[in-house]
Amino acid sequence: xxxxxxxxxxxxxxxxxxxxxxxxxxxxxxxxxxxxxxxxxxxxxxxxxxxxxxxxxxxxxxxxxxxxxxxxxxxxxxxxxxxxxxxxxxxxxxxxxxxxxxxxxxxxxxxxxxxxxxxxxxxxxxxxxxxxxxxxxxxxxxxxxxxxxxxxxxxxxxxxxxxxxxxxxxxxxxxxxxxxxxxxxxxxxxxxxxxxxxxxxxxxxxxxxxxxxxxxxxxxxxxxxxxxxxxxxxxxxxxxxxxxxxxxxxxxxxxxxxxxxxxxxxxxxxxxxxxxxxxxxxxxxxxxxxxxxxxxxxxxxxxxxxxxxxxxxxxxxxxxxxxxxxxxxxxxxxxxxxxxxxxxxxx
Amino acid sequence: xxxxxxxxxxxxxxxxxxxxxxxxxxxxxxxxxxxxxxxxxxxxxxxxxxxxxxxxxxxxxxxxxxxxxxxxxxxxxxxxxxxxxxxxxxxxxxxxxxxxxxxxxxxxxxxxxxxxxxxxxxxxxxxxxxxxxxxxxxxxxxxxxxxxxxxxxxxxxxxxxxxxxxxxxxxxxxxxxxxxxxxxxxxxxxxxxxxxxxxxxxxxxxxxxxxxxxxxxxxxxxxxxxxxxxxxxxxxxxxxxxxxxxxxxxxxxxxxxxxxxxxxxxxxxxxxxxxxxxxxxxxxxxxxxxxxxxxxxxxxxxxxxxxxxxxxxxxxxxxxxxxxxxxxxxxxxxxxxxxxxxxxxxxxxxxxxxxxxxxxxxxxxxxxxxxxxxxxxxxxxxxxxxxxxxxxxxxxx
Numbered sequence: 105x106x107x108x109x110x111x112x113x114x115x116x117x118x119x120x121x122x123x124x125x126x127x128x129x130x131x132x133x134x135x136x137x138x139x140x141x142x143x144x145x146x147x148x149x150x151x152x153x154x155x156x157x158x159x160x161x162x163x164x165x166x167x168x169x170x171x172x173x174x175x176x177x178x179x180x181x182x183x184x185x186x187x188x189x190x191x192x193x194x195x196x197x198x199x200x201x202x203x204x205x206x207x208x209x210x211x212x213x214x215x216x217x218x219x220x221x222x223x224x225x226x227x228x229x230x231x232x233x234x235x236x237x238x239x240x241x242x243x244x245x246x247x248x249x250x251x252x253x254x255x256x257x258x259x260x261x262x263x264x265x266x267x268x269x270x271x272x273x274x275x276x277x278x279x280x281x282x283x284x285x286x287x288x289x290x291x292x293x294x295x296x297x298x299x300x301x302x303x304x305x306x307x308x309x310x311x312x313x314x315x316x317x318x319x320x321x322x323x324x325x326x327x328x329x330x331x332x333x334x335x336x337x338x339x340x341x342x343x344x345x346x347x348x349x350x351x352x353x354x355x356x357x358x359x360x361x362x363x364x365x366x367x368x369x370x371x372x373x374x375x376x377x378x379x380x381x382x383x384x385x386x387x388x389x390x391x392x393x394x395x396x397x398x399x400x401x402x403x404x405x406x407x408x409x410x411x412x413x414x415x416x417x418x419x420x421x422x423x424x425x426x427x428x429x430x431x432x433x434x435x436x437x438x439x440x441x442x443x444x445x446x447x448x449x450x451x
Numbered sequence: 452x453x454x455x456x457x458x459x460x461x462x463x464x465x466x467x468x469x470x471x472x473x474x475x476x477x478x479x480x481x482x483x484x485x486x487x488x489x490x491x492x493x494x495x496x497x498x499x500x501x502x503x504x505x506x507x508x509x510x511x512x513x514x515x516x517x518x519x520x521x522x523x524x525x526x527x528x529x530x531x532x533x534x535x536x537x538x539x540x541x542x543x544x545x546x547x548x549x550x551x552x553x554x555x556x557x558x559x560x561x562x563x564x565x566x567x568x569x570x571x572x573x574x575x576x577x578x579x580x581x582x583x584x585x586x587x588x589x590x591x592x593x594x595x596x597x598x599x600x601x602x603x604x605x606x607x608x609x610x611x612x613x614x615x616x617x618x619x620x621x622x623x624x625x626x627x628x629x630x631x632x633x634x635x636x637x638x639x640x641x642x643x644x645x646x647x648x649x650x651x652x653x654x655x656x657x658x659x660x661x662x663x664x665x666x667x668x669x670x671x672x673x674x675x676x677x678x679x680x681x682x683x684x685x686x687x688x689x690x691x692x693x694x695x696x697x698x699x700x701x702x703x704x705x706x707x708x709x710x711x712x713x714x715x716x717x718x719x720x721x722x723x724x725x726x727x728x729x730x731x732x733x734x735x736x737x738x739x740x741x742x743x744x745x746x747x748x749x750x751x752x753x754x755x756x757x758x759x760x761x762x763x764x765x766x767x768x769x770x771x772x773x774x775x776x777x778x779x780x781x782x783x784x785x786x787x788x789x790x791x792x793x794x795x796x797x798x799x800x801x802x803x804x805x806x807x808x809x810x811x812x813x814x815x816x817x818x819x820x821x822x823x824x825x826x827x828x829x830x831x832x833x834x835x836x837x838x839x840x841x842x843x844x845x846x847x848x
Contacts, residue, residue: 348564348565
């Protein structure tokens with residue numbers, strides 16, 4: 105599938121581009137964090153502890169006015185006292201208003217973002233590429249009908265369309281058992297490192313969100329695939345295949361699709377980033393089926409921006425790094441696989 | 452006579468473009484005999500390639516085969532369709548154009564194979580050469596094993612499977628025998644070290660090697676008729692000779708018929724037993740090579756032969772045919788002979804539609820047909836069209 109020449113180009117491009125390296129590091133880090141979240145998180149991200157709410161991150165402190173009443177000489181006196189709350193080592197990035205560990209929530213949020221980003225992109229790609237290949241290969245009325253439908257769906261703002269679809273279908277979510285917890289290796293490992301045990305035994309996959317982001321973003325794949333199919337169908341080897349008696353399905357699958365993979369792959373990486381952002385927007389607005397999401401955490405921290413900025417800032421930075429990382433990887437793939445486009449992303 | 456593998460009658464292909472109707476191929480008749488090479492020669496835009504594509508029914512929109520019959524000899528097919536498609540069967544012959552689409556597709560490969568002009572772009576750059584040939588072998592092996600000629604030769608190879616295959620490479624569809632046969636075929640067409648070369652991608656082959664690979668792929672179905680559409684045009688002169696030799700050797704060994712399409716008269720003279728000369732979508736002269744090349748009747752054929760340099764008798768100047776190929780737009784084509792405005796022997800009788808006439812033949816068992824009034828009369832100077840009259844031929848429609 106991947107020819108040695110392609111591999112060479114990928115390596116060459118990687119050597120010459122520092123940004124590509126950075127992108128790969130960021131994406132790999134995110135994948136590892138998402139996969140091994142139960143080992144990396146410090147606390148169960150859903151555990152609440154109202155005694156320890158709004159704790160600041162290490163190196164910061166927070167002051168709060170505490171009011172107490174005291175009996176002084178027979179009369180009740182109200183005393184306002186400024187109390188300084190210091191960070192604790194067990195919550196290095198602080199806690200939110202419910203006393204949940206901000207760092208652990210960010211770690212688990214990576215899972216949601218990755219799952220929605222990758223599965224949503226796969227769905228969008230399968231739908232869009234199928235439609236686009238058929239439209240471009242058959243042209244004529246089929247093409248007109250499919251692509252006008254695509255144009256119409258593109259006319260809706262994607263966030264509004266997504267909210268409308270979620271409103272229609274509800275916020276269905278699937279509980280996926282956490283494989284590491286199910287294997288029973290999480291607690292012993294955590295205990296060995298002296299970490300609190302009792303991590304969540306399942307992970308909420310926001311099913312509706314995945315389907316919706318796929319349905320909202322398929323158009324981009326359809327357009328790219330159609331463009332490729334339009335040019336590849338005119339290639340001599342397609343004519344040659346037909347002269348040897350190949351069926352349309354075979355020509356599309358064997359000759360058109362493999363020669364269209366490069367732009368589709370590049371688009372797919374960039375779409376992962378776009379879908380991560382879309383998922384964050386949806387959960388920020390409260391349209392996701394899960395509460396373990398960066399967007400949801402930002403919306404939680406929004407009210408505390410002046411007093412506890414870290415609640416929204418930490419997941420916000422996570423989104424920034426994830427999107428930058430994925431986009432840098434996309435640039436790298438584009439520069440390496442498609443020498444026709446002069447790289448803007450390369451350094 | 453039953454030694455014709457292919458009889459083409461009244462084949463007419465038109466393109467319906469935005470500028471109007473283009474008559475690319477007009478009432479073409481010719482026969483191809485068993486084991487012979489039939490040449491089709493003509494200048495660019497005379498309809499040679501469209502004729503080839505029409506034979507295998509691969510004309511793409513906006514083009515359409517308007518009418519005509521392509522009779523192919525296959526006793527089994529004829530027997531099978533005698534009841535269901537009585538119009539499409541005549542003795543041992545079937546009219547390919549009237550058969551159902553699935554049968555027509557089935558015929559591509561095992562009956563007709565095609566080699567195209569540009570070998571560089573005729574192979575899929577993302578699949579190894581061996582794999583592509585093996586796939587052609589496999590498809591056609593399954594086609595032969597499936598006498599009902601249904602679509603099931605692609606069974607187990609639906610779009611879903613194809614999508615999976617494009618992600619997960621697998622060779623399950625193509626059997627081990629087909630891979631061995633592909634290597635055999637590569638060896639047949641003179642590719643050194645075929646096992647090694649089969650694993651390589653098209654960009655690692657030279658042009659001549661790729662054309663050999665194309666020939667190997669065409670041989671995969673053991674075709675009765677090999678259609679070679681300008682097989683040597685994109686190649687170096689030295690490689691051209693090799694490919695032509697290869698085609699001739701293979702033709703003898705395989706007992707195939709070859710339809711060779713070219714604009715190169717030298718190639719025709721060297722390869723063909725019979726030849727058809729095309730001009731403006733029509734076959735203007737056809738017959739045995741000796742008749743057409745030594746005693747040409749049509750002034751266009753004469754003109755073509757006169758524009759080749761002769762090494763024995765180097766003329767100071769070649770005598771090219773004056774003027775240009777006429778427009779093939781229907782609205783701009785008149786009733787008169789299409790060659791009249793360029794013809795040195797145009798006469799008044801050329802101003803109406805010319806049918807095919809039988810001309811004198813020096814070869815037994817080979818008719819000589821000419822689409823020209825000169826077939827059965829002599830040129831008469833008193834009737835000649837002057838330059839003004841010729842000019843009118845161009846402008847009056």
